[in-house]
Amino acid sequence: MTPLTVIVILFILAAVVGLFSGGKAMTKAVNLISALASLGICYLGIIGFTNAQSVKLSLFEGGRGITGLLGSLTLKVTPLSAFFLLILGVLSFSASLYGVSYMDMYKRDTRLYNVSYPLFLLFMMLTLLTQNLLWFIIFWELMTLFSQFLVAFERSERAVKAAFKYFCMTKAGADFMLLAIVLTIIKTAGTAEYSGISQVLPSYLIYHPAETYAIAIGMIVGLGVKAAVVPLHSWLPDAYMEAPSNVSTLLSGVMEKIPVYMMFVVFLWFLPLDRYLGLGIAVIGTLTLFFGTMYALKQTDSKRLLAYHSVGQIGYVILALGAGLYLLSGGDALLGAVALAASLYHAINHATFKGLLFLTAGSVAYRTGSRDLNYLGGLAKFMPITAFTALIGALSIAGMPPLNGFVSKWMIYASTLPTPTVLSLFGAFALFISSVTTASFVKYFTTMFTRPPLERIEVKEVPPTMWVPQAILAFVCLTFGIYPKLPLGLISKALTSVGVSVPALKTFPGIVIPSTGNIEPLAIFVILLAFGTAFLALTHSKVVLPVWTTGTRKPLAMRLPASSYYASFEEEFEEVYSLGEWAGKAISSIWRGTKRLAVLYEVRSYQADLMMTASAVALLIMVLILGGVSL
């Protein structure tokens, strides 16, 4: 009875009991059980770093038939997966706890949620734990399946459409990945075990770049769709917007990280280091962060804005990953390792602050029933805790010292900017985009919490079960910000396990990258705190007067609508948006073409399955190519 089995049983139990009734009590129970199991996941993660072998579960030893082909199912925690398990654990714990009260919002039968939610968590965990590519793809698909049930939970037309779009696109991506996996297994003479692959594959592929690229492209497309890299991101805003907030937290916080985990496994473990591959990934990352964030600037729906920012932030992660590959293959062990570390660091940071932000958006929706930033306002008076945690989240995603976003972004810049290559240009874009992120979250925060509301909104603070998770995540943001030693320790362990030797960064009290850069978040924090409190003590104000509106007392709507924030900036940077529109037009025209093709080939299909039909075509092409290279 290993802890792993306990967790699995707990999840299955939750799903099963959830099936019986769709009442509130049952939902609460399911959420509580999931929270409990999530604690178990955290435990897995922790011990995963200490003694990896202890968590091991093998099924179907030496089975026959299909299981024989699959090989035995081995679930094992490597430090790398342990790192992501930690993310999963912490976030799913907060999300489940949050869900306990949050799900009251929905008056309808919640059975669908009761079943899918635990299974979704379970399969995310298994995806991280499995050590076999085929099992991986199976769990991956199941994860997609249940997550899209959750997205469709509200059953409104938009929700269903979003879910279907999401499912089709990720499914099609998975097809690409399947191709890559098939090719891998062919090349490794039938073994699908990670360890086996990692022994055989790199040494072979070094001399066969064509296969390398084939596998890489398959993997990038497959994982990229899930990670929502531009231009494969179109499903994400809809899906995240429609899902219940605690689910969106998990989608953006964890599920978006699993492809990152897989990328680490694939590109560091299976494939040989290749600078062009790295460069390509970095380019994708830059495009993603640039367009994702620039579009986020325009949004006026709180969750849609956050969703677009998930795209942008994943862009940071992928940029760092690509930069790391590029630099490592270029022989720059130091900066390369820093970049990879930065990638992982930003992954966990994004999980925390974006999770936090989704939770706050959920809390606001829970109380006011609205996500419209044009409408909302002045909530900080009524929901101070939510407002404060939201402020923490906003500042840390904006990368304000001394919060966690700052450290990881700083590491990204440090590894890209000073290198006399094109990477520094990417770094510059990342720096610019960070300011756009700042602006966008100034908007997010002020429109919801500070600016006077359109009409009086009278609400209460959310119940503790909802603000405690926010507080936890906010605390994590602060801790990882001022004490980077902790996450960096884990990260170096994780990276060593995939064969990247992390040089000893001096990680306490500050981070020093020899001859490149140095920060000391703790010192900055202390000075800021000292000055801030001192000045705050200096300023006092007893007098309270109405706002001075140049003398008039007419009750006007003196509030900046979210739609007119930064209007002139967007006007001047119109090119970006027009480019986006153009691309959208182009894609839709392609889609129409493929739709016709699909109808031709009897692929009876929904509006949104562009990727699916496209993949049907691409499948053909890929098979031909692979045939070419492998024969």
Next chain:
Amino acid sequence: MGRLKLISKALSIGKVTEKYPFAPIEVPEDYRGKPVINEEKCIGCGACANACPPQAIQVYDDLERGVRIVHLFLGRCIFCARCQDVCPVEAIKLTKEFELATPNQDDLHQIVELKLARCSKCGKPFDTYRHLIHVAENVPPWERGSLLLCPECRREKTSEWRLWGCKR
């Protein structure tokens, strides 16, 4: 280009800020400043009071004290110099003084008191001596006798004459 021109212009001009109030400031010859009534000259005819647009000058009699009061209140004055125009004896003049700010309002009042002449018949005070003298200079000698009568008595007198059928 224009910018540089302006800068050079400014540098060449130097500074135009006046030293005032630390140094006196120059005003032209016939500046319309604080009006002052010359008590020697004023005859209390009240022409100024009639002309004054804001009614800063008021003329009224104080019968028990037997004086006519010409009261100038600078708080209302608009310095239009109409009084100066209409004054028959140039008793009121606008000076070049313009610093009228003061902590107490009394400084803004100027009061001239002129002795009233009593009617030779009924003994009621009715006009200032100065005004009578001024008039006396401009009326034919045979009229002067009736000057010392107040308007009512004069009316009676003229009616008497009519009664007696006299020409005068």
Next chain:
Amino acid sequence: MSLLGCIVNVIFAVIFAPLLDGLERKVKAKLQTRQGPPLVQTWLDLIKLSKRPSVTPSESIGWLFRLGPPMALASILTAFFFVPAILPDSMRFWGDIIAFIYLMTLSTVAVTLGGFSSGNPYAQIGSHREVSLFMAEEFSLAFVIAALAVSAKSFMLSNLFPLPLKASALIGALLFAVLAYVSGARVPFDVSEAEPEIVEGPLIEYSGRQLALLKLSMYTKRLLLFTVFLNFFLRGSPAVRAIYYVIGLIVLSVIYSAIEASCGRFRTKDAVRFLKRFSVLGALCWLLAVMGW
């Protein structure tokens, strides 16, 4: 020891920045054929403000509104710990140019959040203008910083001060000076505090000591930017350095205020467009740096 030096630097900055502003007022007055206030006028204003009570608008979000000014000043002064000012010593191992930039951003964000939370329409307009401008400015600054970092192969202030004698580095420094002018909220870029249009923008609701802190943060911000720019070039023994530093400060503020006195105000749109075009120079500078010149 060097911590002591930092504290001396910070104190120097706080004392000297308003005097520098007084100088700028004097220069502007000179260019407008006026007498102008005495040098210490800015200080007198600050002292007077500090004697006045602060007013909190009833519609505002109290805690955030009160948090704005202290954070604005605190982040600037924190940044002063990294850069050597009148004394050559600094805690440069506490932060690098990136940390410096982010601290500047933090102060901007503090001001804007304060403005937004005041609930005043003009404050909202001013704050969102300020943020728009800040984004556009960052668009150029990113390239400039990249150029500097590449040409010095590092972020570390110890490697950036003084800059290596390369074309790219020097051009980058000059571009930085321009951006310093922009983020100093001077005409024509003072769209966020345009007095005739939106009454002092984010500052409109602040009064008393809070206003004093905001003003002081603006002065110290300008001084900080000057300091960084001068540090790109300053060399030599502490005494010489200090003398050059002060002279440099005076010269810079005279030049900047002269430019300020002979410009009209941009619209936000125009300012953003200007900065967008300006970023091309930054990109070229970066190209130079990558080519190793």
Next chain:
Amino acid sequence: MVVEILKGCKILRHDERVTVAEVSPEKVREIAKELFNAGCYYSCGMGVDERPINLRFAMYHVFNCEAERRHVILKLTTPANGLTMPSITPVIEGANWSEREAMDMLGIVFDGHPEPERLILPEDWPEGVYPLRKDFPYNKKLPPAKPKGEKRKPRADVMEVPLGPYHPTLHEPEYFEIYVKGDKIVDAKYRGFHVHRGMEKLAESRMTLNQIPFLAERICGICGCTHSTAYCQAVEDAADIYVPERARYIRTIMLEVERIHSHLLWFGIACHLLGFDSGFMHLWRAREYIMDVAELITGNRKTYGINLVGGVRRDIPEKKKKKVLELLDLAEKDSREVLDSVAKMKELRERMENVGVLPKKKGRRIGVVGPVARASGIDTDVRRDHPYAAYGDLDFEVPVYKGEDVLSRFLVRYDETFQSFNMIRQALANMPEGELINEDYEIPHFKLGIGVTEAPRGEDVHVLITWGENKVYRWHPRASTYNNLPAVPVMLRDNDIADAPIIIASIDPCFSCTDHVSIIDSERGRVLWRGSLEEGVRRLGDGKA
């Protein structure tokens, strides 16, 4: 041609300058329409309580026919018990304010008026009290009534920005309500008349004929002289009084001096609003010379107090003339240099070009006057079309620009400034000798007179009705801004909010000139904003604490 249009109406007066006709209520609309089509724009309207004469209320609609160089006045009357007359606003947009003013002040009901709301009286003025009726004592005070506020649903995507009444841009209390979307102004509302001084009532009730010029001069702090001139001309017109040549010339000189100083002042303000304070300082320095000229001639920098009915009060002797010419040269050189280099500055031009556009047709319908009209391509100038004072003898051009935007308003004023300089020189050069004032005249009983001048901001019209023993029965001054203000909301639309101040300033608004025509004691108008007043006082108090 006017005669044809007015055929069948009772012509009360017809001479080379003015035509007064009494029209019947049925025909007034088409007559007004025909007049407008014949190129006469609506100048102003005066409501009169004529009950003491004939138990009727009258409304005088004044049209300005440049083509025929005459003013056409349509008189409409209504019995005191009926009190309704047809509104001509449906056909003449410009009549809107005048009719609403008569509505507020005299209680005349104009049926068919598109927006019969209060224009002048504050929200808290009691219903059914009409201050300009003869039976309303000028010193009566009323308790404020309860204002009825309007309710409306705000839009989520539009920001409503109040501009004023105490905004640093507006140098006088006025209130604009601006609706902003993004950075663009989608709509604007105007509510004015806060500076109520009740001058009309004052003049009619307790001032004499020769005192009123000094009151009229205080209608406006900038262009006072034109108002007193217009008043005097109105009286002279009514009583037809001969004005000596020299007096005419001196009036002309003072008017042009005033124009120069007003324009330089405006340039300064414009520079300040565009954030260019150096230009502001330079221009006002140049303006000082002109102020010295005024001080030298009249003994005061402003409120020259030089006009009386029948002539002027002060002469310009030779020795002053020399000094004046020197000062003029200095001022012209200085201001020309500064203005040229200001006009060269790129960012300033960009902020004026194609900003605050007022199309010609719209301007005509609203009846804008002065530089605003000339910048929209409307070729109108009272000095040329209805020569008064000595303008008939001087030669000058009327600058007209087709840009319709702020820049062309700037340029119009630029040209006018330097026109004025050499107009003054001409006037000084060929000023005939002679007496200054003609003081023997009889004031007829109940006679209509009209005086028109070209103020720096446009046409000033003073319509009055005399009343024997040197009083006026009704005196209606109409400042130029009164006609220009309704155009501001039109100009503001679709502009950047950053440009709102310069657009409002571009008509060179003179709010108190506009508002003086309103009522009674100065506190009234501010009652609406009393809350903010008290707040301001409280702030001060805390400041002291």
